[in-house]
Amino acid sequence: MSAPTTTGRDPGAGRETHRAAGGVDRTGEPILSVRGLEKHFPIKGGGLIKRTVGAVRAVDGLDLDIHPGEVVGLVGESGCGKSTTGRAILNLQPATGGSVKFQGKELVGLNRSQMRSLRRDIQIVFQDPYASLNPRLPVFDIVAEPLVIHGLTKDAKELRERVRTLVETVGLNPEHTNRYPAEFSGGQRQRIGIARALALQPKLLVLDEPVSALDVSIQAGVMNLLSDLRDELGLAYLFIAHDLSVVRHISDRVAVMYLGRIIEIADRDELFERPAHPYTQALMSAIPLPDPRRERARQRIIISGDVPSPANPPSGCRFRTRCQKFAHVLDDGRRETCMTVDPVLEDRGAGHLNACHFAEPLKVL
Amino acid sequence: MSSHGATAVTPSSRSTGGLTAGGTRATSLPGFDASAPLLEVTDLDVRFPTEDGSVHAVRGVDYSLRSGEVLAIVGESGSGKSVTSLAVMGLLPGSARVTGSVRYRGQELLGQRDRAMSGVRGKGVSMIFQDPMTSLDPVYKIGYQIEETLRQHDRSLSKKAAGARAVELLELVGIPNAADRVRSYPHEFSGGMRQRVVIAIAMANQPDVIIADEPTTALDVTVQAQILEVLQTALQETGAAMVLITHDLGVVAGIADRVLVMYAGRPVEIGSVEDIYYEPRMPYTLGLLGSLPRLDAPPGQRLIPITGSPPSVVNMPPGCPFAPRCPLHVADCDVAEPERLLVGPDHTAACIRTEQVAAAGGDAHAVFAETASDAGLVGVDQTSPAAPEPEQSEHTGGPTGTGSVVSGVGSPTTSTGDRA
Numbered sequence: 001m002s003a004p005t006t007t008g009r010d011p012g013a014g015r016e017t018h019r020a021a022g023g024v025d026r027t028g029e030p031i032l033s034v035r036g037l038e039k040h041f042p043i044k045g046g047g048l049i050k051r052t053v054g055a056v057r058a059v060d061g062l063d064l065d066i067h068p069g070e071v072v073g074l075v076g077e078s079g080c081g082k083s084t085t086g087r088a089i090l091n092l093q094p095a096t097g098g099s100v101k102f103q104g105k106e107l108v109g110l111n112r113s114q115m116r117s118l119r120r121d122i123q124i125v126f127q128d129p130y131a132s133l134n135p136r137l138p139v140f141d142i143v144a145e146p147l148v149i150h151g152l153t154k155d156a157k158e159l160r161e162r163v164r165t166l167v168e169t170v171g172l173n174p175e176h177t178n179r180y181p182a183e184f185s186g187g188q189r190q191r192i193g194i195a196r197a198l199a200l201q202p203k204l205l206v207l208d209e210p211v212s213a214l215d216v217s218i219q220a221g222v223m224n225l226l227s228d229l230r231d232e233l234g235l236a237y238l239f240i241a242h243d244l245s246v247v248r249h250i251s252d253r254v255a256v257m258y259l260g261r262i263i264e265i266a267d268r269d270e271l272f273e274r275p276a277h278p279y280t281q282a283l284m285s286a287i288p289l290p291d292p293r294r295e296r297a298r299q300r301i302i303i304s305g306d307v308p309s310p311a312n313p314p315s316g317c318r319f320r321t322r323c324q325k326f327a328h329v330l331d332d333g334r335r336e337t338c339m340t341v342d343p344v345l346e347d348r349g350a351g352h353l354n355a356c357h358f359a360e361p362l363k364v365l
Numbered sequence: 366m367s368s369h370g371a372t373a374v375t376p377s378s379r380s381t382g383g384l385t386a387g388g389t390r391a392t393s394l395p396g397f398d399a400s401a402p403l404l405e406v407t408d409l410d411v412r413f414p415t416e417d418g419s420v421h422a423v424r425g426v427d428y429s430l431r432s433g434e435v436l437a438i439v440g441e442s443g444s445g446k447s448v449t450s451l452a453v454m455g456l457l458p459g460s461a462r463v464t465g466s467v468r469y470r471g472q473e474l475l476g477q478r479d480r481a482m483s484g485v486r487g488k489g490v491s492m493i494f495q496d497p498m499t500s501l502d503p504v505y506k507i508g509y510q511i512e513e514t515l516r517q518h519d520r521s522l523s524k525k526a527a528g529a530r531a532v533e534l535l536e537l538v539g540i541p542n543a544a545d546r547v548r549s550y551p552h553e554f555s556g557g558m559r560q561r562v563v564i565a566i567a568m569a570n571q572p573d574v575i576i577a578d579e580p581t582t583a584l585d586v587t588v589q590a591q592i593l594e595v596l597q598t599a600l601q602e603t604g605a606a607m608v609l610i611t612h613d614l615g616v617v618a619g620i621a622d623r624v625l626v627m628y629a630g631r632p633v634e635i636g637s638v639e640d641i642y643y644e645p646r647m648p649y650t651l652g653l654l655g656s657l658p659r660l661d662a663p664p665g666q667r668l669i670p671i672t673g674s675p676p677s678v679v680n681m682p683p684g685c686p687f688a689p690r691c692p693l694h695v696a697d698c699d700v701a702e703p704e705r706l707l708v709g710p711d712h713t714a715a716c717i718r719t720e721q722v723a724a725a726g727g728d729a730h731a732v733f734a735e736t737a738s739d740a741g742l743v744g745v746d747q748t749s750p751a752a753p754e755p756e757q758s759e760h761t762g763g764p765t766g767t768g769s770v771v772s773g774v775g776s777p778t779t780s781t782g783d784r785a
Contacts, residue, residue, distance in 0.1 A: 077585040185674040217441060219656070220657075222670075223658065224668055245659055268664060284660070285590075286586045289660060290618050290657055292638045295615070296618075302587075302590050302594060304591070306555040306585075
């Protein structure tokens with residue numbers, strides 16, 4: 001287990017969620033390194049012979065590094081490929097291109113049995129706590145299953161002890177482990193899912209919308225639990241969510257996805273204070289603040305239309321069809337650039353990586 | 366933002382010649398008259414008989430909607446907010462037992478036959494549902510579905526005039542190429558576009574009241590921003606008042622004039638949007654606001670969860686339904702369910718300890734101490750004190766601990782061990 005890089009937390013600062021964004025050591029080897037990840041789903045034509053007539057480019061060239069103990073938030077709207085990214089990293093849906101290296105070991109192309117041993121170190125928590133737990137197994141069996149599969153416990157007594165510890169770690173009453181998932185509320189079920197993911201003491205957790213199915217009062221408890229676990233166990237998270245305020249709360253770094261690619265990535269505070277890509281700006285501006293005076297005084301950027309189909313993304317910059325800058329600010333010559341040149345993810349003077357030819361930091365909040 | 370006093374266009378100024386406001390419609394222009402509520406719900410009570418006992422989904426909801434006003438009903442899932450509005454519209458299944466009174470401009474709606482209700486639905490009170498994927502009929506063209514609503518309430522309207530009005534409505538809600546798109550089927554539209562169509566249908570007959578049940582919940586946030594704009598347009602164009610049902614406190618902050626907070630089937634706090642956000646008096650409201658991750662708060666500030674989960678509404682025990690989760694709980698809370706008491710001008714809260722909440726000055730950290738556990742079980746164990754939360758003895762319950770009430774999770778190692 002990789003140790004947290006900063007220690008000596010003042011107990012009085014217990015209200016801090018976790019160490020500041022800059023506290024993660026990013027000089028060493030990343031625990032997870034994704035390069036040019038692609039996941040294309042073939043579109044089959046009609047007729048007897050199902051020929052492939054195209055592809056839904058759900059993930060289309062994605063680069064991402066996660067360092068030990070780091071929380072990287074991955075945000076985007078539905079259909080942008082963020083969940084597919086998470087699944088492709090775990091090989092639950094094999095990638096169709098690119099490379100995923102976990103601690104230097106290539107994961108793309110591994111078969112199921114080769115993957116199995118690696119799953120000890122990478123685990124996933126799914127979005128829907130009602131669908132991701134087997135309703136016919138008592139909670140004990142659900143949490144114990146990974147330990148049994150990987151043969152990590154010697155005897156029944158040790159297994160009981162470990163399950164008990166896990167269930168306590170996630171804030172549930174260990175006396176309830178003989179019950180079935182149906183007897184638990186949504187928030188509690190999500191805690192069971194987290195306990196199951198922690199059973200093998202992984203180094204990286206992929207959290208796929210872990211709180212979006214929960215009511216806000218319950219969501220807060222699960223968020224705090226995730227923060228605590230990360231601090232105590234030194235876990236790295238890939239935190240996938242559609243809600244920027246949730247991602248901002250927990251992440252060290254935030255990556256914004258649009259149509260299968262990351263279009264901006266930066267340290268949390270940098271991204272939220274100086275978003276440079278027009279999409280990030282619009283996304284932030286669209287989130288209503290729960291503060292009537294501020295909310296009503298705000299200037300809002302409203303982008304038009306919906307996300308285009310990933311089967312047929314626009315030429316050049318993928319965001320240009322909805323871009324407020326493309327529509328209202330740029331002249332024809334610059335628009336030509338947007339239409340023909342696909343912007344790569346690089347630092348364009350904003351101090352962090354973004355994929356917009358004409359990126360300019362703007363204070364939105 | 367606020368819609369009363371807004372530039373409500375007179376009903377006829379936008380509509381085509383054939384469409385006038387219609388007979389049942391009294392003035393819904395900005396002139397704000399508190400004495401004549403548009404919609405008055407009194408002591409509304411809804412029970413669903415089930416094998417396990419009667420599910421008391423709505424227990425005594427009272428509110429009145431004034432002309433031009435936006436009333437937000439907020440609450441978590443299962444709090445009865447949707448059932449309340451379905452009861453108002455007369456859309457509950459026959460097995461539901463509904464009592465109380467729902468008056469639309471003085472006319473009692475409860476107990477009306479479906480036929481009579483059809484005259485009110487869409488015309489007096491119209492509704493926008495949550496899921497735009499299922500609230501349009503997949504086998505009819507968009508244009509037809511709008512025309513149908515128009516002609517239902519105005520038999521003299523020609524097909525041609527209705528068609529023209531449909532195009533106009535689609536333009537109003539921001540659908541490009543409206544003249545062509547009326548011939549599309551719902552599946553050809555994206556979610557956001559469908560919700561625009563649903564809004565167009567809801568505003569087609571210039572209703573007095575629009576009830577919007579989670580109108581943006583199924584949509585992405587950038588599309589939500591678009592739809593909220595369209596809703597504002599709809600309100601201005603029709604001059605209608607709106608009941609907005611949502612769980613999103615951000616949406617409420619932007620659009621509502623008054624807020625009704627529901628918990629376990631009852632309104633627990635009603636007040637102006639400023640009262641609710643800046644001076645909440647019911648611990649639940651305070652807790653709800655404290656549990657939100659906010660874009661405008663310093664990052665890294667700890668969220669404040671409300672422990673436990675909402676009670677089951679089957680065979681509820683006496684006493685305040687929030688008491689098992691409430692940090693300010695005292696023995697008196699279990700005696701009887703508190704009435705809503707006046708805590709400020711036009712601001713009521715159902716709590717016997719509102720002074721303590723007031724003393725916190727809107728700081729949820731001061732009232733809610735935190736525990737890492739979530740040990741209570743749903744169902745039968747709900748009411749028994751499944752988790753005698755350790756913080757009950759520890760929290761200060763007053764303003765003394767402003768923001769620094771350190772609970773068991775203060776140090777990283779204790780959160781696993783601080784449970785009973």
